[in-house]
Amino acid sequence: MSIETQLLVFLLEGQRYALPLGTVERIVRAAEITPLPQAPQIVLGALDVAGTILPVLNVRRRFRLPEREIHPSDQFLIAHAGGRAVALVIDAATGVVELPPAQIVAATSVAPGLEHIQGVARMSDGLILIHDLESFLSLDEAAALDRAMSAQQEEVMHGA
DSSP, rough: OOOEEEEEEEEEETTEEEEEEEEEEEEEOOOOOOTTTTTTTTEEEEEEEEEEEEEEEEEHHHHHHHOOOOOOTTTEEEEEEEEEEEEEEEEEEEEEEOEEEEEEHHHHHHHHHHTTEEEEEEETEEEEEEEGGHHHHHHHHHHHHHHHHHHHHHHHHHTT
């Protein structure tokens, strides 16, 4: 008996992407982001979600999609990446799909070196690219993000 894979599907520029449902915490409405001066380029800034400060990652930049302003209709997908909670700016979440393993192809068998993609799901109406959040931030980016988040928390604590 094969176990179905549950994926949360979301849109960016009309393209469908997905994350394993187990990595997703929730989806919240877009809100104002506070810039993080020392953060890597992939980080748009920080966001306060229910009292927790989260880094907001720019998925568009990572996948070389056109940059654009965040709209009130956009959503933030809160997920876990590399042991930390992060917010991803998405156009919209479309729902959860359950797929048998046979419908998911490993990214390495599609094209070697596909960074940040875990696999590709075959659907009757097209393909869905499955994100690999564990590799989303490089070690250098993760370290720079840690420094920027620490500096931000210091500012908040000292009222700067």
